[in-house]
Amino acid sequence: MNYMDEFRDRDVVLGYAAQIRKLSEQRPEPMAFMEVCGTHTMSIYQYGIRSLLPEGVRLISGPGCPVCVTPNRYIDRAIAISRLSDTIITTFGDMLRVPGSSSSLMEERARGADVRIVYSPLDAVAIARKNPCKRVVFLGVGFETTAPAIAASILAATGDGLANYLVLAAHKTIPLPMELLSSDPELKIDGYICPAHVSAIIGANAFRGLAEQRGVPCVVTGFEPADVMQGVEMLVRQVVEGKSRVENQYSRVVTWEGNCKAQSVLAQVFSVCDAEWRGIGVIPGSGLEIAADYAAYDAEKVLPVSVEETREHQGCRCGDILRGKVSPFDCPLFDRACTPESPVGACMVSSEGTCAAAYKYGR
Amino acid sequence: MCLAIPMRVLSIDGDTIVAEIDGVKREASLMIIGEEIGVGDYVVVHAGFVISRMDEKEALITLELMKEMKPESATASA
Numbered sequence: 542m543n544y545m546d547e548f549r550d551r552d553v554v555l556g557y558a559a560q561i562r563k564l565s566e567q568r569p570e571p572m573a574f575m576e577v578c579g580t581h582t583m584s585i586y587q588y589g590i591r592s593l594l595p596e597g598v599r600l601i602s603g604p605g606c607p608v609c610v611t612p613n614r615y616i617d618r619a620i621a622i623s624r625l626s627d628t629i630i631t632t633f634g635d636m637l638r639v640p641g642s643s644s645s646l647m648e649e650r651a652r653g654a655d656v657r658i659v660y661s662p663l664d665a666v667a668i669a670r671k672n673p674c675k676r677v678v679f680l681g682v683g684f685e686t687t688a689p690a691i692a693a694s695i696l697a698a699t700g701d702g703l704a705n706y707l708v709l710a711a712h713k714t715i716p717l718p719m720e721l722l723s724s725d726p727e728l729k730i731d732g733y734i735c736p737a738h739v740s741a742i743i744g745a746n747a748f749r750g751l752a753e754q755r756g757v758p759c760v761v762t763g764f765e766p767a768d769v770m771q772g773v774e775m776l777v778r779q780v781v782e783g784k785s786r787v788e789n790q791y792s793r794v795v796t797w798e799g800n801c802k803a804q805s806v807l808a809q810v811f812s813v814c815d816a817e818w819r820g821i822g823v824i825p826g827s828g829l830e831i832a833a834d835y836a837a838y839d840a841e842k843v844l845p846v847s848v849e850e851t852r853e854h855q856g857c858r859c860g861d862i863l864r865g866k867v868s869p870f871d872c873p874l875f876d877r878a879c880t881p882e883s884p885v886g887a888c889m890v891s892s893e894g895t896c897a898a899a900y901k902y903g904r
Numbered sequence: 905m906c907l908a909i910p911m912r913v914l915s916i917d918g919d920t921i922v923a924e925i926d927g928v929k930r931e932a933s934l935m936i937i938g939e940e941i942g943v944g945d946y947v948v949v950h951a952g953f954v955i956s957r958m959d960e961k962e963a964l965i966t967l968e969l970m971k972e973m974k975p976e977s978a979t980a981s982a
């Protein structure tokens with residue numbers, strides 16, 4: 542057993558497909574469920590989940606790719622910092638090719654900037670330790686799954702007395718945009734496939750308000766195809782039965798309370814702020830900034846740079862894609878001017894981006 | 905970027921573990937997990953950190969439920 546293959550059983554997946562079809566026949570109106578996690582988006586395309594569902598059950602991709610929802614302004618600031626002398630930018634790989642207003646970190650690296658891909662933020666701390674005469678800036682993007690790791694890296698740097706490790710933070714939290722999108726009359730979301738590993742940190746209880754007060758069924762769901770199918774079946778069942786509650790399909794990893802240690806590390810290092818989401822705009826209280834006690838690690842405060850005026854990418858519909866309004870196939874640039882090799886927008890860059898997933902796995 | 909996968913713990917050294925999946929070994933930090941982690945446990949690793957311990961009992965319960973969806977069990981119970 543490796544806890545992946547067992548959840549890819551084709552017969553189970555097809556069994557759920559039949560069950561979902563049968564259940565959905567009890568309700569004549571169509572239903573739509575949104576996933577807000579890039580790994581779900583990938584999984585849904587990779588395993589052709591949509592083709593297994595009846596016409597009346599639609600899946601919509603939401604703002605689940607942290608790289609994609611990061612606005613151009615952040616990329617532009619990272620680029621401006623990469624041009625400073627004695628500065629090493631460290632980042633997860635996906636950020637490299639995201640186009641900013643007029644450049645990308647990859648282009649800057651080709652021009653001589655020191656930009657390094659790391660697997661863990663602790664690797665960035667190690668680089669800072671090895672390069673005491675340079676400043677090392679880590680690009681802190683990501684949701685609640687990733688933010689505690691970045692917080693821990695700041696604590697590790699504090700423990701080592703490192704003064705040359707900085708974080709440019711643009712972390713975001715997912716429940717608030719879910720609330721916002723759930724009240725969009727144009728989207729009419731009947732339920733959420735709640736994120737798996739974000740929930741491992743924040744706990745399934747975090748969605749109670751959404752389900753119990755706002756009446757939007759929520760199912761915390763794993764990433765393997767049988768998980769996704771079971772999650773959709775649980776959502777369809779709630780809708781058909783007229784219920785709205787939080788269910789936890791992914792109980793092998795996610796608890797109701799979440800990871801308390803990670804939550805406390807988060808609360809220690811970060812404080813809540815307003816955050817700008819590409820395509821959605823500013824959502825009050827949906828971001829995490831470095832708390833005042835750790836201001837010495839905050840690249841935005843420590844390194845004032847002038848950032849170029851933000852320009853959006855002509856014709857790119859990433860914004861609408863992230864709000865679930867259109868699918869990549871509705872974008873005239875998709876697979877024409879915009880491909881993973883030469884992406885026009887962020888949604889085509891990250892492997893979790895909806896456009897990249899649609900490009901790789903097709904309909 | 906958010907990818908996080910279940911890995912089996914091979915060894916533990918203070919706040920750091922070595923875990924393995926399909927022959928690939930990775931180090932991961934225990935800094936943001938409060939639960940006790942033991943050798944042989946399955947854990948979910950993300951960006952170099954253990955974020956959750958896989959509950960094998962819960963995994964088996966889910967698998968049992970899923971088995972009922974298989975066509976052969978449908979005919980068996982029919």
Ligand code: SF4
Binds near residue numbers: 858859875876879887
């Ligand atoms: S296909 Fe490319 S241009 Fe179109 S929305 Fe996606 S990322 Fe933007």
